[in-house]
Amino acid sequence: xxxxxxxxxxxxxxxxxxxxxxxxxxxxxxxxxxxxxxxxxxxxxxxxxxxxxxxxxxxxxxxxxxxxxxxxxxxxxxxxxxxxxxxxxxxxxxxxxxxxxxxxxxxxxxxxxxxxxxxxxxxxxxxxxxxxxxxxxxxxxxxxxxxxxxxxxxxxxxxxxxxxxxxxxxxxxxxxxxxxxxxxxxxxxxxxxxxxxxxxxxxxxxxxxxxxxxxxxxxxxxxxxxxxxxxxxxxxxxxxxxxxxxxxxxxxxxxxxxxxxxxxxxxxxxxxxxxxxxxxxxxxxxxxxxxxxxxxxxxxxxxxxxxxxxxxxxxxxxxxxxxxxxxxxxxxx
Numbered sequence: 001x002x003x004x005x006x007x008x009x010x011x012x013x014x015x016x017x018x019x020x021x022x023x024x025x026x027x028x029x030x031x032x033x034x035x036x037x038x039x040x041x042x043x044x045x046x047x048x049x050x051x052x053x054x055x056x057x058x059x060x061x062x063x064x065x066x067x068x069x070x071x072x073x074x075x076x077x078x079x080x081x082x083x084x085x086x087x088x089x090x091x092x093x094x095x096x097x098x099x100x101x102x103x104x105x106x107x108x109x110x111x112x113x114x115x116x117x118x119x120x121x122x123x124x125x126x127x128x129x130x131x132x133x134x135x136x137x138x139x140x141x142x143x144x145x146x147x148x149x150x151x152x153x154x155x156x157x158x159x160x161x162x163x164x165x166x167x168x169x170x171x172x173x174x175x176x177x178x179x180x181x182x183x184x185x186x187x188x189x190x191x192x193x194x195x196x197x198x199x200x201x202x203x204x205x206x207x208x209x210x211x212x213x214x215x216x217x218x219x220x221x222x223x224x225x226x227x228x229x230x231x232x233x234x235x236x237x238x239x240x241x242x243x244x245x246x247x248x249x250x251x252x253x254x255x256x257x258x259x260x261x262x263x264x265x266x267x268x269x270x271x272x273x274x275x276x277x278x279x280x281x282x283x284x285x286x287x288x289x290x291x292x293x294x295x296x297x298x299x300x301x302x303x304x305x306x307x308x309x310x311x312x313x314x315x316x317x318x319x320x321x322x323x324x325x326x327x328x329x330x331x332x333x
Contacts, residue, residue, distance in 0.1 A: 009054070009241045012037055016045055017055060017237045018156040022165040024057040024200050024233030034161045049237075056236040058325050059196025064145050064172065066230050067182045068193075069113045071097070071142040072120055073278070073285060075106035075251075075316070082133040083107045089130035091322045095123050099323040102249065102316040106138075109249055109316060140251075140282055145172040146267035146275040149287070149325075150232040154242050155270055167226065173264055183230055188213065188221050193231055197326065200233045234325045244289035246296060247321070250304070251314040252284040258309020259283060269303060282314070293317070 009017075015035040019026065032042045049055035061068035078086045083101060090110050091099045098111035114120035124139060151171065153162055185193065191211055196202060202210075208218040225231035239247045254262045259277065263284055267275045275286040290299060296315070304313055322330050 009049070012041075013045055013049060014156055014242055016042055017049075017235065017242060018154040019161065019165060020046075020055075020057060020235040021152065021154050021237075022157070022162050023167065024059075024150075024235045026165045030165055034157055034165065053329065053331060054237060054241060056234075056325075056327055056329070057200035058198070058234050058236065058327060059193055059200045059231055060150070060234050060325055061185070061193050062148075062230055062232055063113065063142075065183060065228065067115075067184050069115045070120070071276075072112045072114070072124065073140040073142060074108075074110045074112060074124070075138040075140065076108040076110060076134060077136040078107040079133050079135050082130075086130040086133040087320075087322055089133070091328065093123065093129055094326075095119070096323055097326050099321070100247075100249075100318045101320045101322070102318055104316040105314055106316050138280070140285060141279040142276045142285070143279060144178070144277040146263045146277070147172060147272060148232070149273050150234050152273045153270070156242060171267070173260075173267055183228065185225075185230065186221075188217070189225055189230070192218065192221055192225065196231070196233075236324050236327060236329055238321065238329065239289045244291055246290040246293045247318040248288055248290075248296070249316045249318070250284075250286040250288055251282040251316070252286075252304070252307070252310060253282055253312040254284050254307065255309035255311060256283075258307075262307040262309055265307060266303070271299065271303075281312075 012035060016031060019031045019034045028039045028043055032039045035042050046055065063069055063071055076086070087099060087101050087108055090096055090108065095112045095114055096110055097113045100109050101107065102109055112120065112123050114123055128134070188211070192207065195207055195210055204215050204219050204222070208215040211218060252262070263275060263277060266272055266284070266286060271288045271290055273287045273289060275284065277283060278285045290296060300313070304310065320330065322328060
C-alpha cells in the first residue's frame with residue numbers, strides 16, 4: 001500500500017476546499033463567492049476532486065452530544081515488517097473511524113467508536129483484528145472534546161469567510177451543558193445522519209426521497225440536528241493538498257489542576273484540528289498540522305513547551321492515513 005500523492009491541486013481547488021472546511025453544506029453560491037469563481041466552475045472542480053477520491057464531505061454525529069457511541073484511541077505497535085498488513089485488517093473493521101500509519105513510539109493510531117462498553121470490550125479484547133501481528137497496544141479513552149475537525153479553519157481564506165460561511169456554534173470547551181445526558185436520536189434523525197455520513201452534501205429533495213418522507217419534514221429534522229450541535233459536517237481532504245506537509249498526533253501529560261487552561265490554549269492554536277481530554281498516562285490528545293516538518297522544532301519549543309502544567313509529551317508523525325470519519329481516503333487517488 002503506497003500513500004498516494006495529493007499535491008495535484010491549484011489555488012482555486014484549495015480555496016474551494018477551505019470554504020467547504022468552514023461549512024461543508026454551504027450553498028455553492030457562497031462557496032463560489034469566497035473561491036473567486038463561478039458556481040459552475042466550483043461545482044465542476046468539486047466533482048473532479050471527489051471523483052479522484054481527494055475530497056469528501058460527510059455528516060458526523062457529535063459523540064459528546066448524542067448516544068452515537070464513545071471513542072477509544074489505540075496506539076498500536078506492530079510486529080516488525082507487519083505494519084501495513086495490520087493497518088489493512090484494522091481499517092476493515094466498521095468500528096474504526098480513523099486510522100493512520102505513524103512513526104514514533106507507535107506504528108498505528110486507530111480510533112475505534114463503539115455504541116457501549118460491551119461492544120468496545122468485544123472490539124479491543126475479544127475480536128481485535130490482526131492480533132497475531134500486534135506487538136503491543138495502549139488504549140486512550142476520549143472523555144471530553146476541546147475542539148474538533150469540523151471546527152478547524154485552514155487559514156487560507158480571510159477571517160470574514162468564517163463569519164459568512166460558518167453557522168453560529170459554541171466551541172466544545174465553552175459548552176455549559178456537559179452534565180446533560182446525551183440526546184437519544186429519534187429514528188428519522190438517525191436515518192438522516194446515516195445518509196449524510198455517505199454524502200454530506202446530499203440535497204434535501206434527494207434525502208427526502210431516500211427516506212420516504214416529505215421535504216419539509218426532513219428539512220425540519222435536519223435543522224434540529226444542526227441547531228443542537230448533534231450533527232456536524234466534515235470536509236475530508238488530505239492536509240498536503242492544502243499545503244500542510246506535517247500531520248501528527250500530540251500526546252500530552254498535564255497536571256490535573258492545569259488541564260483546562262492547557263487545553264483551552266492549545267485548542268485555539270491554528271495548527272490544532274482536534275483536541276480532547278483523555279484517560280491514561282496522556283490526558284490531552286490532539287491532531288495537528290504544520291506546513292513543514294521542520295516547523296515542529298519551533299512548535300514544540302514555543303507552543304507545547306509553554307503550556308501550563310506540562311509534564312511529558314510525545315509526537316507520532318503521520319506517514320499515511322487510511323481512514324477518516326469512517327471513509328477510506330487512500331484508495332482512489
